[in-house]
Amino acid sequence: MREAQAADAVRTISQLTYKGQKLSAEYTPQTETDVRENSARKGKKKGKIMIAEEDDHRTPDEKLADQVTPLWKVDYETQLVKKNRNSIKQLISLKRKIAELKNVRDESQIDWAYEKGALPCEVLDPIGSPVTEGYRTKCEFTIGYNLNREPTVGFLLGLYRDGVTSVLEPSACLNVPDVAKKIAAVMNEYIKKSDLPAYDRVEKTGVWRTLMTKTQSTGDVLILVQIRAADLTAERLQQEKDSLVKFWNEDSGVNVTTLVFQVWDGSSNGMTDKAPIEVLSGNGYIHENLLGNRFRLSASAFFQVNTPATEILYAKCAEWCAIDPTKKTTLLDLCCGTGTIGITMAKSVEHVIGIEMVPEAIVDAKVNAELNGTCVYIYIYIYIYILMRVCTKLFFYFADIKNVTYYASKVEDKINVVTDAVNEEVIAVLDPPRNGVHASVIRAIRDAKHISRVIYISCDSKQAIDNFIALCRPTSNRFRGMPFKPVRAVTVDLFPHTEHCELMVEFVRVEEQEEEEEEVKKEEDAEVKKEEGKA
Ligand SMILES: C[S@@+](CC[C@H](N)C(=O)[O-])C[C@H]1O[C@@H](n2cnc3c(N)ncnc32)[C@H](O)[C@@H]1O
Numbered sequence: 001m002r003e004a005q006a007a008d009a010v011r012t013i014s015q016l017t018y019k020g021q022k023l024s025a026e027y028t029p030q031t032e033t034d035v036r037e038n039s040a041r042k043g044k045k046k047g048k049i050m051i052a053e054e055d056d057h058r059t060p061d062e063k064l065a066d067q068v069t070p071l072w073k074v075d076y077e078t079q080l081v082k083k084n085r086n087s088i089k090q091l092i093s094l095k096r097k098i099a100e101l102k103n104v105r106d107e108s109q110i111d112w113a114y115e116k117g118a119l120p121c122e123v124l125d126p127i128g129s130p131v132t133e134g135y136r137t138k139c140e141f142t143i144g145y146n147l148n149r150e151p152t153v154g155f156l157l158g159l160y161r162d163g164v165t166s167v168l169e170p171s172a173c174l175n176v177p178d179v180a181k182k183i184a185a186v187m188n189e190y191i192k193k194s195d196l197p198a199y200d201r202v203e204k205t206g207v208w209r210t211l212m213t214k215t216q217s218t219g220d221v222l223i224l225v226q227i228r229a230a231d232l233t234a235e236r237l238q239q240e241k242d243s244l245v246k247f248w249n250e251d252s253g254v255n256v257t258t259l260v261f262q263v264w265d266g267s268s269n270g271m272t273d274k275a276p277i278e279v280l281s282g283n284g285y286i287h288e289n290l291l292g293n294r295f296r297l298s299a300s301a302f303f304q305v306n307t308p309a310t311e312i313l314y315a316k317c318a319e320w321c322a323i324d325p326t327k328k329t330t331l332l333d334l335c336c337g338t339g340t341i342g343i344t345m346a347k348s349v350e351h352v353i354g355i356e357m358v359p360e361a362i363v364d365a366k367v368n369a370e371l372n373g374t375c376v377y378i379y380i381y382i383y384i385y386i387l388m389r390v391c392t393k394l395f396f397y398f399a400d401i402k403n404v405t406y407y408a409s410k411v412e413d414k415i416n417v418v419t420d421a422v423n424e425e426v427i428a429v430l431d432p433p434r435n436g437v438h439a440s441v442i443r444a445i446r447d448a449k450h451i452s453r454v455i456y457i458s459c460d461s462k463q464a465i466d467n468f469i470a471l472c473r474p475t476s477n478r479f480r481g482m483p484f485k486p487v488r489a490v491t492v493d494l495f496p497h498t499e500h501c502e503l504m505v506e507f508v509r510v511e512e513q514e515e516e517e518e519e520v521k522k523e524e525d526a527e528v529k530k531e532e533g534k535a
Contacts, residue, residue, distance in 0.1 A: 258282025
């Protein structure tokens with residue numbers, strides 16, 4: 001197929017003229033080795049240390065481990081130190097970049113950035129993951145061919161953009177749980193016996209593409225099989241679905257809670273939100289427990305992949321939110337996924353508002369709010385039921401969780417929800433994807449006068465730096481509203497043996513100088529009057 005496309009391109013180019021000159025083109029096919037050597041050359045130019053293929057004596061398993069869990073040879077304490085150092089680097093850079101801003105109207109708004117010392121705020125000791133192996137509840141396996149061109153379910157041995165297309169089974173990957181390894185192995189056997197071929201990423205032919213597993217601490221297992229169906233008749237497709245259902249539910253030896261299926265004929269690799277997900281068996285979702293709450297999650301909804309470490313992160317987040325029981329508080333859970341952060345704090349605030357762009361996740365979030373609201377009230381219900389049987393129905397009406405509102409939308413398209421959040425205290429928890437949120441979201445947070453604090457949870461502090469700067473830069477025409485300043489930060493590791501970790505930073509609103517001075521003056525006046533009264 002690639003050859004045919006190339007021949008087409010050569011033909012088209014050869015018919016063109018540019019500035020009176022006839023263009024010519026020729027196609028040189030590239031092997032995987034060619035592409036790798038090419039990328040090695042490019043890497044050398046960029047100063048990267050590249051190992052030439054002939055000098056690379058690593059076993060395929062070692063190469064895969066280096067690819068999937070690049071820190072696997074480093075002891076865990078050292079991994080944590082390294083990750084914390086990276087977080088600190090970003091925090092230092094935030095302070096430096098704010099201090100270096102030009103044309104600042106009111107320097108007092110960024111006093112903290114001019115203070116002595118490199119760090120902008122208190123940085124707590126990094127928190128490690130309680131489990132360092134087999135922690136990934138979600139794994140996305142590629143289905144392709146191994147180095148011997150046998151169909152294989154596993155991970156790519158390198159980056160596809162570097163020309164690597166070989167797939168290796170995942171037994172060498174420290175972060176993959178045994179149950180997911182078993183599912184991959186079982187699927188591998190199924191595909192080997194199948195008369196349908198595995199997908200070829202280069203030629204864009206074949207059928208079996210991706211296997212996704214979600215294996216939760218509750219024992220629930222979700223399996224998603226993605227195929228390319230362009231060459232299959234409707235009957236054949238149905239036959240294959242039936243066969244998968246029988247296999248996973250009767251023959252696989254795996255206790256599958258739900259089996260879901262996606263047909264994807266497009267060229268992008270991996271799971272996609274561009275094609276629907278069909279439920280083949282079970283009800284399409286599974287459950288996970290977090291901090292005593294139960295959460296439902298569907299195939300496409302985001303859910304943190306390391307449950308014990310997530311509990312530590314969310315408990316810390318709740319601690320930093322420090323909800324004041326004497327105040328009416330609104331919690332804005334921005335990029336809320338299935339509602340986990342807001343729901344774990346819903347009982348201590350007056351109102352939770354969650355915004356999330358994946359509609360399926362919001363469906364889960366609404367169910368989760370009810371699920372956890374009802375659990376709390378069940379004991380009160382029993383008590384009241386004994387006392388006043390007749391009031392049961394009425395009680396249930398009031399017992400439903402009512403203080404949670406969800407929006408299935410991009411946060412940047414619900415700016416008014418952010419700016420309109422009004423209460424005695426409004427706290428925003430921002431847990432965005434790797435590249436952070438749109439600048440308009442940060443501007444809305446600044447504009448929302450009632451938001452006093454922002455807890456920002458970033459899974460890529462380098463990419464979050466622009467959001468941090470936008471939160472903290474002094475007031476300007478583009479960034480109205482008083483800025484925030486960082487007050488404390490902590491690294492929490494959810495991804496042992498990889499380069500990734502979470503950085504949570506608490507930002508508090510910088511108070512307006514005049515207001516502060518007025519407050520002090522008022523207090524002084526009151527003091528003087530009191531003294532005069534005594535006299
Ligand atoms: C790191 S996850 C956090 C989810 C949730 N807080 C949790 O811990 O389970 C980021 C979430 O942001 C959502 N998202 C990404 N971009 C968004 C946007 N522009 N507006 C709203 N949600 C977004 C993703 O779908 C994903 O669920």
